[in-house]
Amino acid sequence: MVEIDLLGEVHARVGGHNVELGPARQRCVLAALAVDVNKTVSVTQLTERVWGDEPPARARASLHSYLSRLRQAGIELATRPTGYALVADESSVDLMRFRKLRRENKLGDAIALWRGEPLTGIAGEWAQLTRDRLNEERDAAELDLIDARLQLGRGPELLAAITAHATDKPLDERVAAQHMRALAQAGRISEALDQFHALRTRLRTELGTEPGPELKQLHEKLLLCNQEAPTAIPRQLPSAPAQFVGRQEDLAELDHAVRTGVAAIAGAGGMGKTWLALHWAHRNLHRFPDGQLFVDLRGFSPDETPMDPDVAIRGFLHALGLDASRIPPDPHASAALFRSLVARKRLLVVIDNAVDAAQVTPMLPGGDTCKVLVTSRNRLPGSIRPVGLDVLADRDSSTLLATRIGATRLNAEPLAVARLIDLCGGLPLALSIVGARVLTEPDLSLAAIARQLEELGLGALDADPSVSVPVVLSWSYRALTDRQKKMFALLGIAPGEDIDLNAAASLGNMSTKDTQEALRSLEQASLISISSGFRARMHDLVRAYAADRAKHVDSEEALRRLVDHHVHTAHANDRVIDPLRPLIALSPANVDVTPAADKAGALAWFDAERGTRRAVQQTAAAHGWNDSVVTLARVSHAYHQLRGHLDDELTMWQAAIDAAEDPMDRIVAHRIMGTSLGQVHRYDEAQAHLDSAVTLAEQAGEPLQLADAHGSLAWLWASRSEYQRAFEHAQAALPHYLETGNQMLIAMAHNNIGHCAAEIGETSLGREHATRALDLLHELGDRRGEAIAVDTLGRVEHQVGNHAEAVVLYEHAIELYRAENDDYTTAKVLISLGNSHLALEQHDQAARLWQEALRMLEQQGREDEAERVRKQLAEIHVTPGS
Known part of the structure; x- marks a missing residue:
C-alpha cells in the first residue's frame, strides 16, 4: 500500500517503508499527480506544473x-x-484525508495531519501557488475549529493563540470577530469593543471600507452585554407652556404624525414650535411610562455651533442610567447602543431646534415603541413625517393677547386689537412681547401702541419673523431702563443655554438684588423666561437681537467677570466636595463668590451649570484666557469623577492641553486626560498621554508631578490586568511621593505597591506595604483610605491561604466602606468576603454574601459583574434571588 504526504515535506511510503523520491523535480511530478489522485493529469499540465510556462527542450x-x-x-x-x-486509495494521500475530515467536521484530527509548510522541498510557480492555496485551506480549518471551540465557551484558553492570529492578520474580519468573542468570554468585553474600533479605523484608513454586517452585529451584541442596565426613568421634559392657546388642528395632525414613529414640527422662528411640542408631550405623558428624553440641539443659536448628535446621544445614555465609562467612544457605537437600549421601551424623545435630518438621524431609536418629536425651522426630508406650523389664526391670536392683557382691555378696542394682530403677523413670540409691553403702559391705548409699531416700520410684513420680531424687540427695548438694557444686551452674549442669578450679577457687575429686579423686568417684558433655580433663558431670535445690542457695552470685560465667576465658584464648591485635594492657586477674585454650604449643595451647583461650564471654558479659550481654561478643567475634575461625566472630562481636559502654557499645567492635563481615557478603555491613547506626563515631569524635576504620573501609569496597567508593569510604576512613584512629604499621598502609594505586589504573588511585600499604608491612614483619620488598605490586606491573606484572617479583614473593610456610604466598593468587597468563606467551605455564608452583592450590583446596573456572581452562585447550586 502506498502512502503519500504533501502537508509538509513531500514524502512517500510503500508497504510501510520510506521511498527515495530522488531530485526535486521528480518529487514535483509525484506531488503534481497526488493532488489529483485517480484523476488524469495531461502531459501539458504535468509539464507546466514541473517546469512552468517555458519548459526546456528535453522536458x-x-x-x-x-x-x-x-x-x-x-x-x-x-x-x-x-x-x-x-x-491509489484517496485516503492514502494526506491532503485527501485532511479534506475528508474537514467535511466531517473532525477539525482537530484534520489539522493534526499537517507537519509544516506544504510541498516542502519543491520549487516553482505551480508549487508556490498550490502551497498558498493549501495554506488557505489550513487557515480556514483552523478558524472553523476556533469557531467550534468558542461555541463551547473556551475563549479564555484560546485567547493567546487568537491574539497572535489577530496580530498577523489585522484586517481579517473573521479573525477579528474571533478575537472579540474570546476577549468577551474572558470577561474583557471592553477590550473586545476596543478591538472593533481599532479594526474599523484600519479598514477606513487602509481600504476605505466599513466592517461587514456580521462584525457589526457582534459589536452591537457586545455593547448590550457591556452596558450597565439602565435603572433611571428619564424625565427630561421642560415644563409645559403656561399660556398655550389654540393649535387644535396642529395638535390633531401631530397625533396622527407621531403614530408613524417620527414627526417634525417645521416653521419659522418665533412660530411656537417648542411650545407646541411640549404641550403635546405633556398632554400625552401617559403613553410613555418608560420616560421622556429632551435635548435642544441649538441648531439656530446665534452664538453657538449646533450640537453634535454624539453629544446628545451620550446625554441620553447618561439619562438612562449608564456610566460614562460604559459608553463607547465611537459615535456609531454609542448610537447603536442607544438604539438597542430603547428598542423595546415606550419612550418619548423630543429633539428641539434641529438644523437638518443629518443631525437627527443618528438619534432615532430602534423599534416601533418609541416616538420621536422634532422641531426645526427647516423641513426635514426622508422618513420624518412633517407638520408644518403656520401663524396663529386671528381668533387664537386674540386669545393669546387676552391671556396677557386681560379680556376687558382687549374687548375695549377691537379695531386696535385687529391691527396689532396684523402687525404681529400671528407670530406667538411677537404677540407675547407686545402683550407684555401693553401691561407696562396701562394709560396708553392699544391704538396708540399700534401706531408706535407702525412708526418703527412694522407694517404689512407677511409674518416674516426676521423682520417683524426685531422691530417688535426694538420697540420693547426702547421702553427698558438703562440697567435693564445693559442686562438684556449682556445676556445675549453670555455663554451657555441659560444663566443663574449670581452669574448674571457678575456678568452685569451689579448686586444680586439689582440683577434680580432687572431679570424680573425682562421676564415681564417676555424677553426672557425664568425657570426653577432662577435661571434665565432667551429665545434664540431674542438672543440674536440682544447680542447685537452688546456692541454698545463693554462686553469683553463682562465676559471676563463671568469667566472669573465660574472659575472661583467652581473652585470653592470643588473644595466642599473634596477638601483634601491639593490647593489650586488662583488670582484674586474680582467677583463675589458664595460656595455651597455642603457637599449636596456643591454637587447641585455643578449639576445645574454642567452645560454652561463647558461653554464658559470655550469662551475663555476664544479670548486667550488660558489660565482659566486649565483651571476650569481642574476644578471640575472631582465632580466629573463622582458623577461619571467622563465625556465632559475628556472635552475639558483636551481644551486644557491645548491652552496650557505652564509646564506644571501641561503635566497635569496629560495625566488626567490619560486616566480619563483609560476609564473609557481607550488604552493606547491613555498610554500616550501618561507617557507624555512622565516625560514632562522628568524634565521639570517636580516630585509630586512625577509621582502622580507614575501612579497613574500603575493604575492604567492594573486596569489592564498587567500587574507586573503596574507594580513597577507603583514602586517608581513612592520615592517621589516621599519627597513631597504629603502623608496621605505616601500612604496611598504604599497601598498601591501592596495591591500590585499581591497580584503578582509577592504577598510578603504586599502585606508590608499595605500595613504601612494602613498605619499612616489611621493616623491621618482618613477612614475611606483605611478601608482601601484593609481591603488590600484581606486580598493578601486570601492569596496566601489565611482565609480566616481574610474574612476578618474584609468584614472590617466593609464596615469602613459603609460608614463612608461607598456602596460601589462595598459590593466588590462582599464578593471577596464570600470567596474567603467558600475557601473555608462555608457555603451558606458565601451564598448569603454573594446574594447581597448581587442585589447591590443589579441596583447599580453593573451587569457584567452581576452575571459573574450569578455563575458563582450557580456553581454552589444556589438560585440567584432565592
Whole structure:
C-alpha cells in the first residue's frame, strides 16, 4: 500500500517503508499527480506544473524518466490517452484525508495531519501557488475549529493563540470577530469593543471600507452585554407652556404624525414650535411610562455651533442610567447602543431646534415603541413625517393677547386689537412681547401702541419673523431702563443655554438684588423666561437681537467677570466636595463668590451649570484666557469623577492641553486626560498621554508631578490586568511621593505597591506595604483610605491561604466602606468576603454574601459583574434571588 504526504515535506511510503523520491523535480511530478489522485493529469499540465510556462527542450524525455523511476519505487502510475494518473486509495494521500475530515467536521484530527509548510522541498510557480492555496485551506480549518471551540465557551484558553492570529492578520474580519468573542468570554468585553474600533479605523484608513454586517452585529451584541442596565426613568421634559392657546388642528395632525414613529414640527422662528411640542408631550405623558428624553440641539443659536448628535446621544445614555465609562467612544457605537437600549421601551424623545435630518438621524431609536418629536425651522426630508406650523389664526391670536392683557382691555378696542394682530403677523413670540409691553403702559391705548409699531416700520410684513420680531424687540427695548438694557444686551452674549442669578450679577457687575429686579423686568417684558433655580433663558431670535445690542457695552470685560465667576465658584464648591485635594492657586477674585454650604449643595451647583461650564471654558479659550481654561478643567475634575461625566472630562481636559502654557499645567492635563481615557478603555491613547506626563515631569524635576504620573501609569496597567508593569510604576512613584512629604499621598502609594505586589504573588511585600499604608491612614483619620488598605490586606491573606484572617479583614473593610456610604466598593468587597468563606467551605455564608452583592450590583446596573456572581452562585447550586 502506498502512502503519500504533501502537508509538509513531500514524502512517500510503500508497504510501510520510506521511498527515495530522488531530485526535486521528480518529487514535483509525484506531488503534481497526488493532488489529483485517480484523476488524469495531461502531459501539458504535468509539464507546466514541473517546469512552468517555458519548459526546456528535453522536458518530455525527462518527464518519462521521472515517471519510470517512480514506478520502479512501487508507486502505481497509470498511462491514459491524454496523460497520467496516480492510482491509489484517496485516503492514502494526506491532503485527501485532511479534506475528508474537514467535511466531517473532525477539525482537530484534520489539522493534526499537517507537519509544516506544504510541498516542502519543491520549487516553482505551480508549487508556490498550490502551497498558498493549501495554506488557505489550513487557515480556514483552523478558524472553523476556533469557531467550534468558542461555541463551547473556551475563549479564555484560546485567547493567546487568537491574539497572535489577530496580530498577523489585522484586517481579517473573521479573525477579528474571533478575537472579540474570546476577549468577551474572558470577561474583557471592553477590550473586545476596543478591538472593533481599532479594526474599523484600519479598514477606513487602509481600504476605505466599513466592517461587514456580521462584525457589526457582534459589536452591537457586545455593547448590550457591556452596558450597565439602565435603572433611571428619564424625565427630561421642560415644563409645559403656561399660556398655550389654540393649535387644535396642529395638535390633531401631530397625533396622527407621531403614530408613524417620527414627526417634525417645521416653521419659522418665533412660530411656537417648542411650545407646541411640549404641550403635546405633556398632554400625552401617559403613553410613555418608560420616560421622556429632551435635548435642544441649538441648531439656530446665534452664538453657538449646533450640537453634535454624539453629544446628545451620550446625554441620553447618561439619562438612562449608564456610566460614562460604559459608553463607547465611537459615535456609531454609542448610537447603536442607544438604539438597542430603547428598542423595546415606550419612550418619548423630543429633539428641539434641529438644523437638518443629518443631525437627527443618528438619534432615532430602534423599534416601533418609541416616538420621536422634532422641531426645526427647516423641513426635514426622508422618513420624518412633517407638520408644518403656520401663524396663529386671528381668533387664537386674540386669545393669546387676552391671556396677557386681560379680556376687558382687549374687548375695549377691537379695531386696535385687529391691527396689532396684523402687525404681529400671528407670530406667538411677537404677540407675547407686545402683550407684555401693553401691561407696562396701562394709560396708553392699544391704538396708540399700534401706531408706535407702525412708526418703527412694522407694517404689512407677511409674518416674516426676521423682520417683524426685531422691530417688535426694538420697540420693547426702547421702553427698558438703562440697567435693564445693559442686562438684556449682556445676556445675549453670555455663554451657555441659560444663566443663574449670581452669574448674571457678575456678568452685569451689579448686586444680586439689582440683577434680580432687572431679570424680573425682562421676564415681564417676555424677553426672557425664568425657570426653577432662577435661571434665565432667551429665545434664540431674542438672543440674536440682544447680542447685537452688546456692541454698545463693554462686553469683553463682562465676559471676563463671568469667566472669573465660574472659575472661583467652581473652585470653592470643588473644595466642599473634596477638601483634601491639593490647593489650586488662583488670582484674586474680582467677583463675589458664595460656595455651597455642603457637599449636596456643591454637587447641585455643578449639576445645574454642567452645560454652561463647558461653554464658559470655550469662551475663555476664544479670548486667550488660558489660565482659566486649565483651571476650569481642574476644578471640575472631582465632580466629573463622582458623577461619571467622563465625556465632559475628556472635552475639558483636551481644551486644557491645548491652552496650557505652564509646564506644571501641561503635566497635569496629560495625566488626567490619560486616566480619563483609560476609564473609557481607550488604552493606547491613555498610554500616550501618561507617557507624555512622565516625560514632562522628568524634565521639570517636580516630585509630586512625577509621582502622580507614575501612579497613574500603575493604575492604567492594573486596569489592564498587567500587574507586573503596574507594580513597577507603583514602586517608581513612592520615592517621589516621599519627597513631597504629603502623608496621605505616601500612604496611598504604599497601598498601591501592596495591591500590585499581591497580584503578582509577592504577598510578603504586599502585606508590608499595605500595613504601612494602613498605619499612616489611621493616623491621618482618613477612614475611606483605611478601608482601601484593609481591603488590600484581606486580598493578601486570601492569596496566601489565611482565609480566616481574610474574612476578618474584609468584614472590617466593609464596615469602613459603609460608614463612608461607598456602596460601589462595598459590593466588590462582599464578593471577596464570600470567596474567603467558600475557601473555608462555608457555603451558606458565601451564598448569603454573594446574594447581597448581587442585589447591590443589579441596583447599580453593573451587569457584567452581576452575571459573574450569578455563575458563582450557580456553581454552589444556589438560585440567584432565592
